[in-house]
Amino acid sequence: MSFALELNNVRKAFGKTEIIRGANLKVAPGERVAIIGPNGAGKSTLFNLISGRFGISSGEILLKGKRIDGRTPYEINRQGLARSFQVSNLFHRLSVFENIRCAVLWSLGYRYSFWKFLGNLDDANERAEQVVEMIKLDRKRDVLAMNLTYAEQRALEIGITIAGGGDVILLDEPTAGMSKSETKRFIQLIREVTEGKTLLTVEHDMGVVFGLADKIAVLVYGEVIAFDKPEAVRANVRVQEAYLGSVLAEQQAAGA
Numbered sequence: 001m002s003f004a005l006e007l008n009n010v011r012k013a014f015g016k017t018e019i020i021r022g023a024n025l026k027v028a029p030g031e032r033v034a035i036i037g038p039n040g041a042g043k044s045t046l047f048n049l050i051s052g053r054f055g056i057s058s059g060e061i062l063l064k065g066k067r068i069d070g071r072t073p074y075e076i077n078r079q080g081l082a083r084s085f086q087v088s089n090l091f092h093r094l095s096v097f098e099n100i101r102c103a104v105l106w107s108l109g110y111r112y113s114f115w116k117f118l119g120n121l122d123d124a125n126e127r128a129e130q131v132v133e134m135i136k137l138d139r140k141r142d143v144l145a146m147n148l149t150y151a152e153q154r155a156l157e158i159g160i161t162i163a164g165g166g167d168v169i170l171l172d173e174p175t176a177g178m179s180k181s182e183t184k185r186f187i188q189l190i191r192e193v194t195e196g197k198t199l200l201t202v203e204h205d206m207g208v209v210f211g212l213a214d215k216i217a218v219l220v221y222g223e224v225i226a227f228d229k230p231e232a233v234r235a236n237v238r239v240q241e242a243y244l245g246s247v248l249a250e251q252q253a254a255g256a
């Protein structure tokens, strides 16, 4: 079986400082994985390496069995990896539907001239309608992105990410800035829209991590020190010492 995503001894240095120091990870198809770790551990850097935004210094990254290190973000995206855009990358003056349709058209290859085709691509329109429904914004279909609530904008961002049909999805702190009740609903939404797909998230909120992930990868100083089911990671002494013990205590105290 080839893994959905495989990192073998990946290293990344910025100048003389090595940030990712031999990271290994093997994610099976359909698995939901949360990457956790202290601030500055290299989680965002790892996402940037996987999605091709930064080149690796050494090692290899494989997507569904094929090497992707050295490829451009566009090429990696075409091979089936989709990374969440930030809210600021929404087209604020376009409607929910138009935002999704742009993402669909982009994924079909209309990179810079997609506006020429707007309105006359039935398949793209149909796919866009489906995605709008999946992210439960059908009642806001024609509302401009700038007039959505924050949580709705984050849902739209997820819709844009999945619109192209990628089967390995990277989400960077998908529930950041949401209230507790919004977060709960949003976890359910993420579960639904990524059903059957492989999901990687970077996450600080342990409630989200334990609610969403089949497996947790713990990144400390650029190394994956544990990769296992949530209960096993929670019980792992090395993880508790390096990170989780203090974070759980903090989050429990905050919730108490």
Ligand SMILES: Nc1ncnc2c1ncn2[C@@H]1O[C@H](COP(=O)(O)OP(=O)(O)OP(=O)(O)O)[C@@H](O)[C@H]1O
Binding pocket: 014, 019, 037, 038, 039, 040, 041, 042, 043, 044, 045, 046
């Ligand atoms: N382009 C860059 N050039 C130089 N150093 C960088 C660059 N990007 C990240 N770093 C450094 O790499 C280290 C890891 O940063 P990164 O943002 O990946 O950590 P993180 O685990 O995502 O942190 P956080 O949880 O705070 O978001 C930091 O010390 C950061 O300053």
